[in-house]
Amino acid sequence: MLDNCSYNKVKLMAELSKITWFLEKHAIDDAKKAGDKEAESLLRELHKDTSNYLEKLQKQVCTVSQ
Numbered sequence: 001m002l003d004n005c006s007y008n009k010v011k012l013m014a015e016l017s018k019i020t021w022f023l024e025k026h027a028i029d030d031a032k033k034a035g036d037k038e039a040e041s042l043l044r045e046l047h048k049d050t051s052n053y054l055e056k057l058q059k060q061v062c063t064v065s066q
Helices: 004-034 037-065
Strands: none
């Protein structure tokens, strides 16, 4: 059974994973197709940030579970 902190990390991983996937598969391409360079740049930066945080959480969760 997970303690509250571990549960929160897993929940955040799931949510960030959904957001990262959406950015990669839809949002960035849609901004590019619309010709909105500012939005595309922002979404690429957001994708990079969410990916980094997702990786950090994954490392934390794997360390705790070992």
